Amino acid sequence: xxxxxxxxxxxxxxxxxxxxxxxxxxxxxxxxxxxxxxxxxxxxxxxxxxxxxxxxxxxxxxxxxxxx
Numbered sequence: 001x002x003x004x005x006x007x008x009x010x011x012x013x014x015x016x017x018x019x020x021x022x023x024x025x026x027x028x029x030x031x032x033x034x035x036x037x038x039x040x041x042x043x044x045x046x047x048x049x050x051x052x053x054x055x056x057x058x059x060x061x062x063x064x065x066x067x068x
Contacts, residue, residue, distance in 0.1 A: 001052070011057065011060050014056060015057065017053050018053045021046055021053060
């Protein structure tokens with residue numbers, strides 16, 4: 001997912017996005033463990049998407065606390 005798309009979401013939307021990405025990553029890990037995963041690069045991509053979403057979520061939380 002692009003950074004610009006993530007920045008348009010609010011804190012609640014980002015939280016759900018992180019949870020969805022973590023579920024997807026877990027599913028990919030299970031596929032890899034059972035040797036059903038053909039493209040192992042998707043693990044790296046989802047891991048980086050999770051990190052990107054968490055970073056933007058943390059930035060938005062800091063901004064919201066600073067605005068108060």
